[in-house]
Each structure stands twice: as C-alpha cells, then as structure tokens.
Amino acid sequence: MLKRYALILFAAVFGLFPLAVRAGFQPKAELVTDNVYAIVGPLGQRSADNDGLNANFGFIVTPTGVILIDSGASRLGAEKIAAAIAGVTKQPVRWVINTGSQDHRWLGNDYFAGKGAEVIALARTAATQAEYAGQQMESLKRFVGERIKGTQPLPAPKTLAGDSATLELGGETLTLTYTDAHFPGDAWVWLPKHRVMFSGDLVYVDRLLGVLPWSSVKSGQRAFHALAALKPARIVPGHGRVCDLAQAQRETGDYYDFLAGKVGAAAREMEPMDATLDRYADLSAFRHLENYGELHRANMNRAFTEFESQ
Numbered sequence: 439m440l441k442r443y444a445l446i447l448f449a450a451v452f453g454l455f456p457l458a459v460r461a462g463f464q465p466k467a468e469l470v471t472d473n474v475y476a477i478v479g480p481l482g483q484r485s486a487d488n489d490g491l492n493a494n495f496g497f498i499v500t501p502t503g504v505i506l507i508d509s510g511a512s513r514l515g516a517e518k519i520a521a522a523i524a525g526v527t528k529q530p531v532r533w534v535i536n537t538g539s540q541d542h543r544w545l546g547n548d549y550f551a552g553k554g555a556e557v558i559a560l561a562r563t564a565a566t567q568a569e570y571a572g573q574q575m576e577s578l579k580r581f582v583g584e585r586i587k588g589t590q591p592l593p594a595p596k597t598l599a600g601d602s603a604t605l606e607l608g609g610e611t612l613t614l615t616y617t618d619a620h621f622p623g624d625a626w627v628w629l630p631k632h633r634v635m636f637s638g639d640l641v642y643v644d645r646l647l648g649v650l651p652w653s654s655v656k657s658g659q660r661a662f663h664a665l666a667a668l669k670p671a672r673i674v675p676g677h678g679r680v681c682d683l684a685q686a687q688r689e690t691g692d693y694y695d696f697l698a699g700k701v702g703a704a705a706r707e708m709e710p711m712d713a714t715l716d717r718y719a720d721l722s723a724f725r726h727l728e729n730y731g732e733l734h735r736a737n738m739n740r741a742f743t744e745f746e747s748q
C-alpha cells in the first residue's frame with residue numbers, strides 16, 4: 439500500500455504534476471450574438487501554458503449540435519476548447535469547420551473527429567493542411583514541448599469544391615470563402631443571418647498582423663475589401679478581441695492598404711528596399727498594436743518582395 443502511494447507521489451511530482459501546473463490557460467466562451475460564441479485566445483506566442491491556443495475560435499449552438507469553427511493547435515488544446523463549449527451547452531460538437539492550415543486552426547481535428555464530429559473545409563484548405571502538417575507539428579513542438587502528445591494531424595476529411603461554398607447545418611447557414619491571405623487556402627466563415635464574420639487569419643486586431651513567407655498581401659487586401667463590402671455587424675478576428683468593422687478596418691484593412699499601396703508601389707517603381715523600409719518604419723496609425731516592433735519591418739520586407747516580383 440505504502441509502495442503504491444510512493445509510486446503515485448513519484449508520478450505526481452516527476453510526471454503528471456508539472457503538466458498540471460503548466461496547463462494554466464483555460465479559454466472561456468463569450469457570447470457574440472444570439473447563439474453564436476467566440477473563444478478569444480491570448481495575443482502572445484504559443485506556449486505550454488496556452489497549448490498553442492493563441493488565436494480565436496468560435497461556435498454556434500444549434501438544436502442538433504454544436505458547429506465549431508477551428509479546432510485548436512493540439513489534442514490538449516482541443517480538450518480545452520471542448521471544456522469552454524461545455525460551459526455553455528451540453529450539446530455535442532457535430533461539425534468542425536476549418537478556416538485555415540496554421541496549427542491552431544486544425545491540429546485539434548483528430549480529437550473532435552474521435553468524438554464523432556464531421557470535419558469540413560474548402561478543398562484547398564485541406565490540401566494545404568496536408569502539405570504543411572509536418573512543418574506545423576515541428577514548430578508547435580518547439581513551443582509546447584511534451585504537451586504536443588496525442589496530437590495527430592487530420593486534414594479535414596470532408597472537402598468542399600469552389601472558391602466559396604454554402605453549408606446548412608442545424609438550421610444555420612454558413613458561407614466559406616477563400617481569403618488566401620495569411621496562408622494559401624485560408625478562408626472565412628460568414629453567418630449571413632447573424633451578420634457575424636469569423637475571419638480566420640485575415641483579420642487581426644489589438645496586435646499587428648503577420649506577413650509570412652507564404653502569405654499574400656495582395657490577396658489579403660483583396661479579401662479585406664470583400665469582407666468590408668459584406669458590412670458585418672461583428673467580427674471574430676483570427677487574433678484579438680471580437681470587434682466591429684471600423685476597428686478591423688483601422689487595424690487590418692488600412693495596414694493591407696498601406697503595404698500594397700506604399701510598399702507595393704515603391705517595389706514596382708524599383709526604389710531601393712532599405713530606404714523604403716526606413717521611410718515607413720514608424721507609423722503612428724499602427725505602432726500601438728502589439729508585436730509592431732517585432733513584425734512591422736519583416737512584413738514590409740515580404741510585401742516589397744511580393745510586389746517586386748509581379
């Protein structure tokens with residue numbers, strides 16, 4: 439008996455306990471409107487504490503089950519999302535829609551599929567998930583360490599053809615449309631009845647958006663203009679607090695317009711890149727956003743390269 443307690447104590451101290459104390463961040467659901475909820479993650483980097491949930495997710499409660507938008511970055515992250523949903527409804531997650539192929543959009547798919555959910559995405563989103571799976575797992579492991587355990591990449595098994603597709607699930611209408619901004623194959627989910635936009639990684643507020651080597655400023659600008667034309671009442675951005683169109687315009691739309699307009703124009707005119715980046719290093723419209731210091735110059739650099747090669 440004593441031996442068994444000693445063993446349990448040993449396991450607690452050296453095995454399970456460190457996991458439990460490091461698993462501090464538990465996301466909560468917040469009401470957006472009607473039966474539509476957002477789960478807003480922290481603005482900083484992925485960590486063992488937040489299980490890679492440094493992004494936003496959302497769900498719609500219907501009489502026949504829950505529609506979840508994006509599944510979290512890992513199995514443990516998906517469990518935290520499931521706990522946030524369970525705080526609102528006893529309904530099971532019946533459908534998972536993925537808006538992208540970055541880790542926090544889909545590496546929790548396998549967990550929800552194992553509970554019986556159908557996982558759905560536009561075809562190019564699922565193809566990009568398959569293509570980037572290895573790379574996403576590797577980089578996630580660097581941030582969450584052993585807490586990646588149990589995570590199995592599952593690209594969305596049900597794919598939808600076309601550049602835009604409309605689904606009717608549990609009496610709700612959802613339209614998925616490609617944005618191709620942050621990652622190729624990224625999409626938004628628009629709920630016309632509620633006028634709510636789940637933008638995926640097209641819209642960032644409170645923090646500066648990131649332009650990655652595989653991002654497209656041109657696509658981001660085009661997609662943001664299309665989003666604005668829909669006049670959403672509420673936007674659940676990819677990162678940052680739930681917002682209105684005016685804030686999304688100031689913190690994402692205007693930034694894409696700046697990158698395409700000023701930096702893109704300089705690149706097309708074959709002006710020197712360094713002088714261009716220096717000229718626009720300090721922008722009062724955006725410098726209050728988190729991560730500005732780390733990202734702004736690299737963002738301009740990538741925008742310049744994209745427009746230079748056109």
Ligand SMILES: [Zn+2]
Nearest residue numbers: 493540639676
């Ligand atoms: Zn993201």
